[in-house]
Amino acid sequence: MAEFCFSKSSRLLNAADYTAVFASTKLKVSRRYFLLLAKPNERACERLGIVIAKKSVPKAVNRNRIKRQIRESFRKNRKRLGSVDVVVLARADADKLSNSQIICDLNTLWQDLEKNTVPQAIKRD
Template sequence: MDLGFGREKRLLTPQQFKAVFDSATHKVSSKHVLLLARDNQLEHPRLGLVIGKKSVKLAVERNRIKRQIRESFRHNQSILTGVDCVIVARRGIADLSNIELRQQFDKMWKRLARQRLAADQANSTGQTNA
């Protein structure tokens, strides 16, 4: 499995972000973060980050948070195939240590994977009854 984070693994255009915001099929949230996701038709997941100056004042902190999120995403992308994710940071996220950030995101990816699995199972059982 390729653990890289090349251009193909990123949401790059405003349209790609808008698609996730407008039609997110999955939501995972915590006190500091909102994760929105929707299925894409690709074999790999893609990630977009929204970490504004309003929620994290210092550029050095925003960059640290992005680094931790990307690293966690890289290590968990095997359970996230075929999904576009947008992470929206909330106030207070800068107070978390690197370890706390990684733990929180590792949990969020697993919650998202479970949500998607449950939705897939519900869809497949719903189709057999029809």
Template sequence: MSTEAFPKTARLLNARDYKPVFDHSRYKVSNKHFLFLATASQARRPRIGLVIAKKHIPKAVQRNRLKRALREAFRLHQANIPLIDIVVLARKDADKLPPVELRSMINKLIDDIITREARDTKEKDKKATRQQETLHK
């Protein structure tokens, strides 16, 4: 099976999956058009959930276009994404972006989350190493 597939196990499917991300989001990355929330996951792979409100994006065609672009970006990045659950909320006028700009913006936000998580993991590892050193002295 391809590592770039997008199976059901890579998606947040119900309220029980979304709730921890909304309640305990560890990372928040945003711009004018999107808000990405992320938290550590107990799943075996990174997962994504999309919240594209009809209030912000009234036309179904545009909502579906955004969802396709978000899923595709996640699918292509998932090999680099750590074990986290990500919820993406689209803001008003996100559907007005040209396709190239939309892809670029989504990629930047995903890269920001990956960078933040890597930085936090590195800091945790350093802290754990220091604690181990003090215990062995």
């Protein structure tokens, strides 16, 4: 069960971590409501950062709901990705999606990212 936890080591924690991903993005995967930016890291774990602007999703309740769904989806799919830092950006109208639609959209993004990540990152079992 510990393999599915979402600890501090699984998160991008400070501005420098986010800036590193934005500055040297190696992989981009996009859908209508979400954009994933990723770069391989030297750590032995996958890390997630989430960006949801108030302008894109005005209500805090909806921003928090989307963040929960992103974290849950990442937690379940991260073993497939290898050692990467990922930033998920929510686009305008992402709050119009239901939870199941968010999960479905994110699962497609994780699959696309996995296809492009394997040669560049260390994949774990």
